Amino acid sequence: MFIRTEELTHVYMPGTPFAATALRGVTLAIERGSCSALIGPSGSGKSTLIQHLNGLLKATAGRVVVDGRAVGEDRQEMLKLRRRVGLVFQMPEQQFFAETVYDEIAFAPRNMGCNPGAVEARVKQALNQVGLDYGKLKDRSPFHLSAGQKRLTAVAAILALRPEVLIMDEPTAGLDPANRQRLHDLLKTLNREAGLTILIVTHDLDQAAALADRILVLNDGRLVMSGPPAEILTRGAELRRLGLALPLLSEIMHGLSERGLPVNTAVFSLDQARREINRVRKQGATL
Amino acid sequence: MSRNITLGQYLPGDTFMHRLNPRFKLLSLLFVLTALFWLKTFTGMGILLLLLILLTAAARVPYRYLLRGLRPILYIILFTLVIYLFFTKGGVVLLRVGSVTIEQAGLFEGVFIIARLIALVTASILVTLTTTPLALTHGLEFFLAPFKLIRLPVDEIAMIMMIALRFIPTLMEESQRLMRAQMARGADFETGNIFRKARNLTPLIVPLFVSAFRRADELALAMEARGYRIGARRTRMREETVTWRDWIAVTAPAALLAAVIIYAL
Numbered sequence: 001m002f003i004r005t006e007e008l009t010h011v012y013m014p015g016t017p018f019a020a021t022a023l024r025g026v027t028l029a030i031e032r033g034s035c036s037a038l039i040g041p042s043g044s045g046k047s048t049l050i051q052h053l054n055g056l057l058k059a060t061a062g063r064v065v066v067d068g069r070a071v072g073e074d075r076q077e078m079l080k081l082r083r084r085v086g087l088v089f090q091m092p093e094q095q096f097f098a099e100t101v102y103d104e105i106a107f108a109p110r111n112m113g114c115n116p117g118a119v120e121a122r123v124k125q126a127l128n129q130v131g132l133d134y135g136k137l138k139d140r141s142p143f144h145l146s147a148g149q150k151r152l153t154a155v156a157a158i159l160a161l162r163p164e165v166l167i168m169d170e171p172t173a174g175l176d177p178a179n180r181q182r183l184h185d186l187l188k189t190l191n192r193e194a195g196l197t198i199l200i201v202t203h204d205l206d207q208a209a210a211l212a213d214r215i216l217v218l219n220d221g222r223l224v225m226s227g228p229p230a231e232i233l234t235r236g237a238e239l240r241r242l243g244l245a246l247p248l249l250s251e252i253m254h255g256l257s258e259r260g261l262p263v264n265t266a267v268f269s270l271d272q273a274r275r276e277i278n279r280v281r282k283q284g285a286t287l
Numbered sequence: 288m289s290r291n292i293t294l295g296q297y298l299p300g301d302t303f304m305h306r307l308n309p310r311f312k313l314l315s316l317l318f319v320l321t322a323l324f325w326l327k328t329f330t331g332m333g334i335l336l337l338l339l340i341l342l343t344a345a346a347r348v349p350y351r352y353l354l355r356g357l358r359p360i361l362y363i364i365l366f367t368l369v370i371y372l373f374f375t376k377g378g379v380v381l382l383r384v385g386s387v388t389i390e391q392a393g394l395f396e397g398v399f400i401i402a403r404l405i406a407l408v409t410a411s412i413l414v415t416l417t418t419t420p421l422a423l424t425h426g427l428e429f430f431l432a433p434f435k436l437i438r439l440p441v442d443e444i445a446m447i448m449m450i451a452l453r454f455i456p457t458l459m460e461e462s463q464r465l466m467r468a469q470m471a472r473g474a475d476f477e478t479g480n481i482f483r484k485a486r487n488l489t490p491l492i493v494p495l496f497v498s499a500f501r502r503a504d505e506l507a508l509a510m511e512a513r514g515y516r517i518g519a520r521r522t523r524m525r526e527e528t529v530t531w532r533d534w535i536a537v538t539a540p541a542a543l544l545a546a547v548i549i550y551a552l
Contacts (some may be wrong), residue, residue: 017298058466079473087471097493109488111473142495157472250466 002032006060022223024049035191035198038210040218041243046201050167054085086163090170092154108160126156149178165197206247228254230266297419304346304417309426313531316414318540322547331552356412364401371397420452
């Protein structure tokens with residue numbers, strides 16, 4: 001297992017009247033090269049959980065193991081870990097501070113101590129990976145880009161670390177459909193072609209089902225379900241109880257099956273759904 | 288997080304101290320502080336300290352919160368005590384090392400002064416711990432009201448204070464989040480000398496300013512959309528009520544002050 005948490009518990013401001021338990025004994029595993037989605041209603045502890053995976057938050061109890069090493073106190077180890085596990089925060093464009101896109105993306109490699117040549121190579125590669133034009137954008141102010149470009153630049157700023165794992169908190173929050181699609185495609189490419197291990201945090205099951213090969217469901221600080229999308233999506237009633245909306249396709253297939261059409265409800269694309277419905281119709285089933 | 292914020296150190300609770308009308312609470316604090324300065328005897332100081340201990344217990348404030356509030360003045364306390372011990376002379380000589388003496392008067396006065404300091408801070412902390420920043424501002428607004436006569440925009444000043452107090456925790460939270468976000472990009476806020484540290488803060492301060500300005504803009508718009516106009520008379524959704532408890536809370540310290548003055552305690 002590449003990343004593993006064992007009975008991970010986190011309490012914010014322990015020992016004060018403001019103490020709040022965000023995670024209650026979460027044990028999970030993420031495999032190298034996988035693309036997982038962590039979903040759950042607001043306040044379920046998703047953001048707290050991912051910040052443990054690169055050591056930004058310290059566990060109150062339990063531990064996190066990355067590539068066989070427990071995340072501990074050692075500063076050097078911690079810095080190394082943060083390079084390997086890249087974490088893109090929610091609305092990452094809010095962290096912009098540099099005057100140019102180049103400097104913004106160069107921040108991470110410079111912090112790593114890369115020489116100017118290596119920094120440039122990393123910036124170029126990162127912008128390339130997210131599909132932005134290095135020549136056109138490098139001298140622009142990151143504050144004056146379009147919303148989609150801003151988000152991609154923020155992702156590039158993390159990719160410049162050349163991480164092995166990319167964690168994104170609400171990757172498409174506040175983006176329009178076209179940019180959302182673009183980011184989806186980017187995440188897929190990074191996973192399949194660049195071989196990055198990906199973990200996205202979302203409360204959108206549609207997004208989770210479309211992208212991930214594994215879904216982890218968090219509720220009230222506990223891991224309540226985990227498995228491939230096909231398996232998770234068959235537990236519609238439970239998901240609805242958690243306040244998570246099923247993908248529209250699943251709703252339709254569930255509806256058909258409840259009304260007596262013997263369809264397989266585990267479909268993730270319009271195409272699959274059409275084929276599935278045609279299949280049962282050919283077998284003579286009607287509503 | 289908000290552990291480090293001294294301004295918003297309100298401790299939620301539902302005791303009579305929490306429920307007191309903020310104006311009355313501030314007024315009684317004023318009486319207690321005046322009494323403290325008027326006190327001359329250990330008897331009087333003892334009564335007042337006992338009263339503060341009882342109030343702390345009644346407000347269910349853990350003692351460690353008071354101790355934490357006293358920490359910043361620890362050196363002032365020590366310094367004061369040392370000065371009094373060595374420089375106030377009179378009474379029996381308690382200790383003599385060469386030509387340096389510690390005499391009875393020095394010990395007594397030193398202890399008295401630091402008791403006064405501690406009581407002073409404790410009383411103030413007790414009020415801020417049991418009053419929301421918002422209520423505190425309402426209280427202050429009332430006491431500033433006379434300045435309206437000299438055309439001081441008291442309502443606006445109170446509004447500014449209220450907004451500032453309201454946004455301190457928000458900005459603290461935001462800066463924590465930003466700090467972690469930049470640390471994920473390898474930023475270092477801990478090592479290096481002071482100049483390096485200051486320069487390393489740029490990735491924190493620029494986004495913080497950007498978001499503060501954006502927030503201010505949005506807030507101004509939202510306030511105007513709800514009819515806020517400068518100079519207009521505002522009413523409150525929750526009028527502060529005055530109960531017999533408030534009258535007791537203000538007359539008791541007033542009586543104490545009177546007793547201190549009359550009986551020269």
